[in-house]
Amino acid sequence: MALALPGVGVFGTCPAVYTLVPVLRDKGFLVQAIWSGRKQDAEAAASKLCIPFFTTQIDDVVLRKDVDLIIIFTPPSLHSQISVKALRIGKHVVCDRPGGLNQTESLRMVRAAAYYPTLLAMMAFSLRFLPNMSLMKKLIKENYVGQITLCDIRIVCESMLERKYSWLCDSAMGGGALSLLGSNVIDLLHYLGFGKAVRVHANLRTLIPTTDNIGGIRQVSSDDLAVLQLQLAGGTLVTVFINSDMAGFSQDIVVCGTDGYLVAQGGDLKGRKTRELRDEVLYLDVEDFNSSESFSSALPRIHMKGLMRMVSFLRDRFSGVEPQTDSIYEPALFDQGLYIQSVIEAMRKSSETRQWVKVVTSQEEGSDSGETSWSSYA
Amino acid sequence: MALALPGVGVFGTCPAVYTLVPVLRDKGFLVQAIWSGRKQDAEAAASKLCIPFFTTQIDDVVLRKDVDLIIIFTPPSLHSQISVKALRIGKHVVCDRPGGLNQTESLRMVRAAAYYPTLLAMMAFSLRFLPNMSLMKKLIKENYVGQITLCDIRIVCESMLERKYSWLCDSAMGGGALSLLGSNVIDLLHYLGFGKAVRVHANLRTLIPTTDNIGGIRQVSSDDLAVLQLQLAGGTLVTVFINSDMAGFSQDIVVCGTDGYLVAQGGDLKGRKTRELRDEVLYLDVEDFNSSESFSSALPRIHMKGLMRMVSFLRDRFSGVEPQTDSIYEPALFDQGLYIQSVIEAMRKSSETRQWVKVVTSQEEGSDSGETSWSSYA
Numbered sequence: 001m002a003l004a005l006p007g008v009g010v011f012g013t014c015p016a017v018y019t020l021v022p023v024l025r026d027k028g029f030l031v032q033a034i035w036s037g038r039k040q041d042a043e044a045a046a047s048k049l050c051i052p053f054f055t056t057q058i059d060d061v062v063l064r065k066d067v068d069l070i071i072i073f074t075p076p077s078l079h080s081q082i083s084v085k086a087l088r089i090g091k092h093v094v095c096d097r098p099g100g101l102n103q104t105e106s107l108r109m110v111r112a113a114a115y116y117p118t119l120l121a122m123m124a125f126s127l128r129f130l131p132n133m134s135l136m137k138k139l140i141k142e143n144y145v146g147q148i149t150l151c152d153i154r155i156v157c158e159s160m161l162e163r164k165y166s167w168l169c170d171s172a173m174g175g176g177a178l179s180l181l182g183s184n185v186i187d188l189l190h191y192l193g194f195g196k197a198v199r200v201h202a203n204l205r206t207l208i209p210t211t212d213n214i215g216g217i218r219q220v221s222s223d224d225l226a227v228l229q230l231q232l233a234g235g236t237l238v239t240v241f242i243n244s245d246m247a248g249f250s251q252d253i254v255v256c257g258t259d260g261y262l263v264a265q266g267g268d269l270k271g272r273k274t275r276e277l278r279d280e281v282l283y284l285d286v287e288d289f290n291s292s293e294s295f296s297s298a299l300p301r302i303h304m305k306g307l308m309r310m311v312s313f314l315r316d317r318f319s320g321v322e323p324q325t326d327s328i329y330e331p332a333l334f335d336q337g338l339y340i341q342s343v344i345e346a347m348r349k350s351s352e353t354r355q356w357v358k359v360v361t362s363q364e365e366g367s368d369s370g371e372t373s374w375s376s377y378a
Numbered sequence: 379m380a381l382a383l384p385g386v387g388v389f390g391t392c393p394a395v396y397t398l399v400p401v402l403r404d405k406g407f408l409v410q411a412i413w414s415g416r417k418q419d420a421e422a423a424a425s426k427l428c429i430p431f432f433t434t435q436i437d438d439v440v441l442r443k444d445v446d447l448i449i450i451f452t453p454p455s456l457h458s459q460i461s462v463k464a465l466r467i468g469k470h471v472v473c474d475r476p477g478g479l480n481q482t483e484s485l486r487m488v489r490a491a492a493y494y495p496t497l498l499a500m501m502a503f504s505l506r507f508l509p510n511m512s513l514m515k516k517l518i519k520e521n522y523v524g525q526i527t528l529c530d531i532r533i534v535c536e537s538m539l540e541r542k543y544s545w546l547c548d549s550a551m552g553g554g555a556l557s558l559l560g561s562n563v564i565d566l567l568h569y570l571g572f573g574k575a576v577r578v579h580a581n582l583r584t585l586i587p588t589t590d591n592i593g594g595i596r597q598v599s600s601d602d603l604a605v606l607q608l609q610l611a612g613g614t615l616v617t618v619f620i621n622s623d624m625a626g627f628s629q630d631i632v633v634c635g636t637d638g639y640l641v642a643q644g645g646d647l648k649g650r651k652t653r654e655l656r657d658e659v660l661y662l663d664v665e666d667f668n669s670s671e672s673f674s675s676a677l678p679r680i681h682m683k684g685l686m687r688m689v690s691f692l693r694d695r696f697s698g699v700e701p702q703t704d705s706i707y708e709p710a711l712f713d714q715g716l717y718i719q720s721v722i723e724a725m726r727k728s729s730e731t732r733q734w735v736k737v738v739t740s741q742e743e744g745s746d747s748g749e750t751s752w753s754s755y756a
Contacts, residue, residue, distance in 0.1 A: 149585035150603060152621065154532075156632075201581075201732075203607060205615060207527035208636065225528060227617050229581060229605060237583060239605050239619065243530065245634050247650060247657070254534075256623050258586065272625060279625070354579075356732050 003320045006068030006092060009033045009061040011082055013045040015298035016096070016307060017073050021049040023308050027315040029069075033061045037074075062086045069318070072096055073124070075167040076174025080105035083121070083334075087112040092120040094314070098183040099123055099337030101174055103345055103362045106338040113334040120317070123332040123340075125187040126306030129313060132269040132283045134329070136255065136262055137192050139282070144271060145257025148236050151194060152256075153185045155242040157249040157300070161220065163213055169220040171204075171348075176222030177242040178204055178344060185240055186230075186340050187332055188253070195233040196339065201356045202347035203227040207245055228347060231356075249300035267302050338362065381698045384446030384470060387411040387439040389460055391423040393676035394474070394685060395451050399427045401686050405693040407447075411439045415452075440464045447696070450474055451502075453545040454552025458483035461499070461712075465490040470498040472692070476561040477501055477715030479552055481723055481740045484716040491712040498695070501710040503565040504684030507691060510647040510661045512707070514633065514640055515570050517660070522649060523635025526614050529572060530634075531563045533620045535627040535678070539598065541591055547598040549582075549726075554600030555620040556582055556722060563618055564608075564718050565710055566631070573611040574717065579734045580725035581605040585623055606725060609734075627678035645680050716740065 008029050010017055013036045021031050033053040036042035046054035055061060062070060062085055070086040072079055072095040080100040086093045093113075100106045113121030127133060140148065160168055160180060167173035174180075190196065204223035214220060228240035253264040260273035267285025272278065287305065299307070313329045342361035350357040386407050388395055391414045399409050411431040414420035424432035433439060440448060440463055448464040450457055450473040458478040464471045471491075478484045491499030505511060518526065538546055538558060545551035552558075568574065582601035592598060606618035631642040638651040645663025650656065665683065677685070691707045720739035728735040 149623065150583075150621065152619070201579075203579075203615070205528075207615075207634065225615075227607060237581070237585075237603075241530070241617065241619065243528065243632070243634070245527065246632070246639055254621070254624070256585065256621070261624055354734050 003318060005029050005315065005318050007032045007064075007066040008069045008071060009035070009064060009067035009091075010051070010071050010073070011035045011058075011061065011078070012073035012075075012096070013041045014073050016303070017045065018049065019299050019304050020071065020073070020307055020311070021051065023311045024071075027311050029311075029315070030066070032066045033064055035061045035074075037078075058082060058085065062089050062091060068092060069094070069120075069314075071124075076101050076179070077167065080108050083109045084112040087116045087119055087121060090116065090119065094120070094122050094124050094310075095334075095337070096124045097187075097337075098174060098179050098341060098344060099334065100341065101172070103338060103341045106334070106341040107362050109334045110338050121334045123187070123334065123337045124307070124310060125184055125191075125332040125336070126310045127184050127188055127302060128191045128332065129306050129309035129329060130267055130302060131309075132264050132267050132285065133188065133191065135269055135283050136253070136264055139262060139271065140192060140255065144260060144273070145255055145262055146259030146274075148194065148234075148255060148257045150254075150256040151189065151192075151236060151238045152252075152254040153188075153238070153240045154252045154254075155181050155185070155240075155244075155250070156246045157181075157242075157244050158247050159208070159211075159224065160244050161211060161214065165214050165218045169214060169218070169222055171222040176204070176224070177226040177244050178202070178223055178228070178347060181242050181244070182226050182228060182240060182347070183340050183344060185251075185253075186343050187336060189230070189232070189238055190336065190339070191330065191332070192255075194236055194238070197230040197238075197343050197346075197359045198233050199231045199356045199358050200343060200346045200350055201229040202350040204348065204351040223351075226347075230343070251300075251302060267305060381696060383407050383693065383696050385410045385442075385444040386447045386449060387413070387442060387445035387469075388429070388449050388451070389413045389436075389439065389456070390451035390453075390474070391419045392451050394681070395423065396427065397677050397682050398449065398451070398685055398689070399429065401689045402449075405689050407689075407693070408444070410444045411442055413439045413452075436460060436463065440467050440469060446470060447472070447498075447692075449502075454479050454557070455545065458486050461487045462490040465494050465497055465499060468494065468497065472498070472500050472502050472688075473712075473715070474502045475565075475715075476552060476557050476719060476722060477712065478719065479550070481716060481719045484712070484719040485740050487712045488716050499712045501565070501712065501715045502685070502688065503562055503569075503710040503714070504681060504688045505562050505566055506569045506710065507684050507687035507707060508645055508680060509687075510642050510645050510663065511566065511569065513647055513661050514631070514642055517640060517649065518570060518633065522638060522651070523633055523640055524637025524652075526572065526612075526633060526635045528632075528634040529567065529570075529614060529616045530630075530632040531566075531616070531618045532630045532632075533559050533563070533618075533622075533628070534624045535559075535620075535622050536625050537586070537589075537602065538622050539589060539592065543592050543596045547592060547596070547600055549600040554582070554602070555604040555622050556580070556601055556606070556725060559620050559622070560604050560606060560618060560725075561718050561722060563629075563631075564721050565714060567608070567610070567616060568714065568717070569708065569710070570633075572614055572616070575608040575616075575721050575724075575737045576611050577609045577734045577736055578721060578724045578728055579607040580728040582726065582729040601729075604725075608721070629678075629680060645683060 042054040168175040205225040226242040230238040262271040269283040420432040546553040583603040604620040608616040640649040647661040724735040
């Protein structure tokens with residue numbers, strides 16, 4: 001028997017929220033309340049997205065009886081505070097990347113999740129849910145490329161800054177290419193089964209510190225260029241290049257192995273086994289979004305699509321649909337958020353010191369950081 | 379009055395030679411002799427390329443009266459020896475990348491060139507001669523992208539190894555992605571006017587150390603992956619990624635600046651000024667090679683094309699055509715080869731020590747390393 005879906009309270013009014021709310025509704029969720037730190041933003045979002053209640057008070061959302069699932073898309077400085085509060089009140093939580101500002105905040109989230117193991121405490125790393133990623137994972141497991149030698153990820157996109165100065169300009173507030181785009185691909189590495197980062201090297205730069213509207217004292221300090229290398233436990237080298245001073249959005253993930261390679265371009269997947277004369281198309285992302293005109297297009301296509309599929313996953317979970325044993329959907333839990341924070345911290349340190357830096361993840365007793373466990377929530 | 383073109387002696391029988399000889403002939407050069415260390419290779423090349431004389435003795439070519447221009451496409455271990463000998467005998471020299479095995483050998487070449495200033499002593503860095511590169515240089519000079527913030531170069535190609543074990547497998551013999559492909563792009567950086575590398579960081583890997591035919595004791599030691607960063611004197615950061623474990627050949631050069639970007643893909647060029655809504659096509663490489671069916675296709679298109687244009691440059695020089703003051707053709711002389719060797723050496727050291735390493739170029743009195751001087755030869 002299908003269970004009733006929980007009512008949803010949404011924190012934040014960023015473009016992802018404008019994509020997410022219609023999708024949630026489309027999948028049967030009731031979105032009951034929306035929060036923003038600025039009243040006019042909350043009001044505008046509630047009006048545009050037809051949400052019955054808006055507020056600037058956190059408690060007004062988390063204490064609501066008709067809200068059982070809290071979705072957090074606020075600036076990172078509020079991730080930990082809202083997550084911990086919501087879990088303590090007994091609400092399920094889905095939190096945007098990177099999950100707090102640092103390991104200390106992430107650890108608080110992990111700790112809260114461990115205290116309330118029946119609640120969902122999940123990171124919104126949505127690229128995991130893309131069909132080409134789950135197919136890539138499956139093919140790697142089936143030895144398509146043989147022993148993996150290299151994973152190379154390249155993201156080229158337009159500026160992530162808003163017109164005016166905001167937390168996005170500030171590295172310490174969680175802004176920047178590493179925090180916002182890098183976190184997602186570090187998560188993917190783990191999802192794809194590549195193992196954890198042992199040592200990292202990073203060169204984080206702010207190539208464009210001022211814009212037409214941002215300058216003077218309040219210059220941009222967040223990185224618009226991230227050149228990353230990760231040495232994984234299994235020996236695989238990962239190279240990541242993120243340049244957000246270009247136009248549009250493209251993301252290419254190349255996995256090389258002893259017997260061939262796989263290339264995920266956006267939502268597509270192609271590959272070639274050694275000795276074959278040409279690439280084979282393994283997945284083409286032809287899914288149409290036009291079914292609902294209210295879906296926003298402010299997000300890159302793969303991020304929008306990942307969010308949509310994440311919502312499908314949430315619906316299945318809360319409807320009581322049992323995941324199949326070979327389920328391709330594996331959400332990132334809060335301990336994965338902690339691991340990613342530890343990689344980001346090591347990378348920031350590497351960029352400052354110009355050295356390779358060892359990744360040290362704060363360990364909480366009983367938290368098997370990074371290994372997601374299905375039995376930990378209902 | 380047009381001067382007679384010098385007779386040419388060619389050293390080496392690599393694929394570039396099979397491209398080069400028909401082009402030389404097409405432009406009016408007489409190719410008089412070919413050398414290889416293996417008699418059967420010399421004989422086969424002479425026969426296939428209709429060259430009247432072949433030999434395994436270096437002197438047999440450099441001492442020939444009908445040879446005044448020596449073109450060296452041998453393994454790098456012979457670059458210095460043949461170059462120096464040829465210059466001493468009074469022959470013009472064009473030498474393939476990287477120009478010797480190390481700075482010591484390159485320095486000998488620079489010294490010899492300095493002793494015989496009337497002779498051409500030129501490195502065959504042929505990508506400089508591509509039309510999209512000279513256009514990129516011109517547009518950068520005209521401030522198309524504003525102040526340059528980043529140059530990112532990405533080469534993805536198939537394995538450079540031959541079927542059997544050869545010097546290409548051996549890093550110490552000049553094999554590998556850095557030496558063979560990296561050298562060419564380091565040269566381009568200088569050609570494009572970006573200034574010299576002050577510090578470098580490199581991660582050189584041999585991801586595939588054995589092949590079907592190469593294994594056992596004689597494993598591959600040369601790098602098939604080169605992840606490079608160069609901090610230039612002017613402050614520009616350069617990132618270079620070369621992966622030769624894929625298929626085909628692609629080379630993308632992205633130059634970002636405060637006012638826009640330029641992207642050279644293969645032989646094409648596109649760009650976008652900040653605030654424009656789309657990229658503009660600045661150059662399309664539509665030139666047809668089919669005019670001569672004997673042109674080999676074993677080389678990547680841009681390398682083949684670069685060589686063809688380099689030969690045109692050589693013809694103009696030796697015909698006595700004066701270079702225009704705004705000439706886009708600037709050959710790399712031997713001191714540029716020395717500079718590039720110094721960058722390569724610093725990169726190898728960086729890869730070993732995992733540190734950023736300062737570039738130290740051996741200085742020869744009177745050699746203004748890296749600055750090409752037109753007056754130095756007739």
